[in-house]
Amino acid sequence: MAQKPSIPQGTRDFSPLEVQRRNYIMSTIKKYFEQYGFMPIETPSFENSDTLLGKYGEEGDRLIFKVLNNGAYLSKVKPEDLAEQDEKSLTPQISDRALRYDLTVPFARYVVQHQNEITFPFKRYQMQNVWRADRPQKGRFREFTQCDADVVGSTSLYQEIELIKLYDTVFTALNLTGCTIKINNRKILAGIAEMIGAEDKLIDFTVALDKLDKIGIEKVKEEMLSKGINAVALEKLHPVFTLEGDYAQKLATMQDLLKESAIGMKGVEELTFIHENMQQLPLTGTNLDLDITLARGLNYYTGCIFEVAAPAGVSMGSVGGGGRYDDLTGIFGLKDVSGVGISFGLDRIYLVMEELGLFPDSVRAGVDVLFLNFGMQESRVALGELFRFRESGIKAELYPDEAKMKKQMTYADRNDIPFVILIGEDEIKTGKLTLKDMKTGKQETLDAETIIARF
RNA sequence: GUGGUUGUAGCUCAGCUGGUUAGAGCGCUUGAUUGUGGUUCAGGAGGUCGCCGGUUCGAAACCGGUCUUCCACCCCA
Numbered sequence: 001m002a003q004k005p006s007i008p009q010g011t012r013d014f015s016p017l018e019v020q021r022r023n024y025i026m027s028t029i030k031k032y033f034e035q036y037g038f039m040p041i042e043t044p045s046f047e048n049s050d051t052l053l054g055k056y057g058e059e060g061d062r063l064i065f066k067v068l069n070n071g072a073y074l075s076k077v078k079p080e081d082l083a084e085q086d087e088k089s090l091t092p093q094i095s096d097r098a099l100r101y102d103l104t105v106p107f108a109r110y111v112v113q114h115q116n117e118i119t120f121p122f123k124r125y126q127m128q129n130v131w132r133a134d135r136p137q138k139g140r141f142r143e144f145t146q147c148d149a150d151v152v153g154s155t156s157l158y159q160e161i162e163l164i165k166l167y168d169t170v171f172t173a174l175n176l177t178g179c180t181i182k183i184n185n186r187k188i189l190a191g192i193a194e195m196i197g198a199e200d201k202l203i204d205f206t207v208a209l210d211k212l213d214k215i216g217i218e219k220v221k222e223e224m225l226s227k228g229i230n231a232v233a234l235e236k237l238h239p240v241f242t243l244e245g246d247y248a249q250k251l252a253t254m255q256d257l258l259k260e261s262a263i264g265m266k267g268v269e270e271l272t273f274i275h276e277n278m279q280q281l282p283l284t285g286t287n288l289d290l291d292i293t294l295a296r297g298l299n300y301y302t303g304c305i306f307e308v309a310a311p312a313g314v315s316m317g318s319v320g321g322g323g324r325y326d327d328l329t330g331i332f333g334l335k336d337v338s339g340v341g342i343s344f345g346l347d348r349i350y351l352v353m354e355e356l357g358l359f360p361d362s363v364r365a366g367v368d369v370l371f372l373n374f375g376m377q378e379s380r381v382a383l384g385e386l387f388r389f390r391e392s393g394i395k396a397e398l399y400p401d402e403a404k405m406k407k408q409m410t411y412a413d414r415n416d417i418p419f420v421i422l423i424g425e426d427e428i429k430t431g432k433l434t435l436k437d438m439k440t441g442k443q444e445t446l447d448a449e450t451i452i453a454r455f
Numbered sequence: 456g457u458g459g460u461u462g463u464a465g466c467u468c469a470g471c472u473g474g475u476u477a478g479a480g481c482g483c484u485u486g487a488u489u490g491u492g493g494u495u496c497a498g499g500a501g502g503u504c505g506c507c508g509g510u511u512c513g514a515a516a517c518c519g520g521u522c523u524u525c526c527a528c529c530c531c532a
Contacts, residue, residue, distance in 0.1 A: 006505090009523065059530055062456070102532090130532085135456085137526060146532065207530095296531090308532095318532065345532030374490075409492035424490060438492070 010134070010142025016365035022145075022350060024363045025174065026127055029147045029344055032169050036162060038125035038149045043106040045129070049098045055105045055331070057299050063132045065099040065142075066091060099131040103148040104300070104328070104341060111152050111339075112332035120153025120337070127346075139316050139348045148322075150341025152329065157273050160304045160324065163342045164274070164288060165281055167308060167320060170344065172285030175358050178311030179286045179319065184294035185271055185304050186323070188254060191264015192240060192292075195257070196233035205229060209240070210295035217241045240292055247275055247290045254292065270304060302326040306342055310352045319348045366415040367395040368455060372408050374424045382423045385433065385448055392452045412438055421451070 007013065014022065033040075046067055053061055073094045074082075081089045100106050103126045111118060127147040134140060149166060151159050164181055171179050189209075193202045204227040212220050220241070221234050239257050243250050251271055258264030271290065278288065286308075296305045303324030310316040322342030329337045353359055369389060371382040382398050389396040399408045412420050422434040427445070435451050436443045 006523075057530090059456090063530080132531080134530075136524085140531075144532065316532095321532065343532065348532055372491085404489085405491050406488080407492095411492090413492045420491085422490070426490085434490095436491075441492085443491085 010136035020365050021359050028173050033125040033149050036166050038123045041124045046097045046099050051109050052098050064101050065131045065133050066095040067097040103146050108328040112329050112334040123151040125149045145346040147344040152337050152339035155338045159340045161277050168283040168286045177285035180309045181288050182291040182294050182307045185267035187263050187267030191258045191261035194261045196236050198229050206295040209293050212293045250290045300325040300328045314352050320344045366417050367397050369396040369419045370412045370417045371398040371421045373399040373402050375402050378423050394455045
């Protein structure tokens with residue numbers, strides 16, 4: 001045998017059942033995206049490198065898959081760059097394109113490029129693969145699918161409220177209950193930084209604060225100290241570290257703490273507005289929780305930020321995330337178009353649903369009925385019946401070969417086909433069909449119409 | 456990018472301090488069963504031990520490299 005074939009690190013093949021289950025999740029998401037008024041677009045798998053680079057921070061740039069130029073790509077390279085093996089200057093000389101890293105930045109590019117065709121506010125959804133040159137681990141792949149819904153051209157906080165409800169609607173429909181939608185606001189984080197005189201260290205500050213859950217107060221303080229945030233400032237942060245209570249109580253504490261900060265108070269105001277309006281829109285399958293430590297992508301988010309945590313007891317990173325970005329299109333030359341959006345992580349949702357056994361039995365790969373093949377005469381009759389069933393909308397197939405019954409039954413069994421129809425000598429004589437329920441093993445001999453009516 | 460971990464039959468894994476011809480269970484296949492699957496019984500097929508190199512009389516085992524798996528960090532969906 002030749003050398004065993006393989007697939008690249010962090011990629012996967014999907015079996016028929018897996019694809020059906022992924023389609024089940026995607027069709028549910030799509031249904032509600034459309035119900036909420038979002039319209040589909042698609043963008044290329046790869047973009048010009050300029051479009052992507054510099055939008056995700058230094059870490060993000062490192063994880064972008066670069067596409068090697070075609071042709072004599074080395075001919076234009078400066079010999080000294082080649083000799084020094086300096087990737088920073090070499091990469092742009094041999095690669096002009098890159099695989100997309102997320103769907104939001106390509107969307108911003110799309111909006112700018114098609115601004116004259118678009119009527120704002122523009123609501124779009126997109127369900128496509130993205131690629132990241134990350135080290136794979138649990139729930140982390142190098143090729144995965146994101147399902148995004150974004151609206152640009154509206155600063156209304158109703159958008160945030162709708163997106164929270166959209167998360168709740170979809171997760172409830174998937175029967176994936178118990179997820180927590182964590183919400184925070186970048187303006188609050190900016191306000192806290194301002195209050196402790198660490199505006200210039202906003203990123204270091206939020207990155208450290210984000211770890212509070214994971215490593216505890218003392219370690220977070222250590223990290224902040226090491227980043228140059230002074231002890232007096234840390235003292236002021238005490239209420240943040242020990243924040244407790246429900247959404248309203250936490251918000252009250254923050255309001256008191258941030259009363260000197262204009263931007264901080266703006267953040268509090270926004271979260272208060274959302275909270276008040278959520279009162280008449282109770283969530284059915286998820287919980288909304290104000291999490292001041294939530295930081296997220298610091299690159300383009302400016303207002304509310306979201307992240308969806310899997311139900312307690314399931315160890316999985318976030319299954320969704322999003323937020324408001326006030327000036328992402330500005331990078332591409334279109335000012336003053338605020339956007340806000342959320343993303344569903346299809347692959348992680350799949351893993352969580354699999355772990356919790358939430359896929360309905362009806363989501364199967366195979367047909368509903370298999371006609372057994374008893375030989376030339378019999379299978380000819382079966383072939384006619386087969387198409388009668390199909391025309392009635394029943395997924396059906398005929399076993400193609402005149403194989404042993406055992407083999408044909410095993411085929412039905414292995415493929416989770418719930419019913420088998422036998423057409424032999426006796427059936428042809430009486431004009432009836434024998435229907436076997438594979439689960440119970442029971443058989444009945446009935447008219448074709450009667451059987452069709454059962455499906 | 457950093458640290459650890461894994462790789463032996465289609466799958467899950469044994470394989471001793473290096474020593475003849477590489478093992479199990481499940482699965483696959485054939486038959487017991489010429490109109491009946493999931494149970495049982497009997498037979499059979501299937502592996503250059505991830506790949507490349509090194510040490511050795513001798514390597515699945517030891518060493519180096521590389522690819523891959525899983526995990527933690529980083530970051531994120």
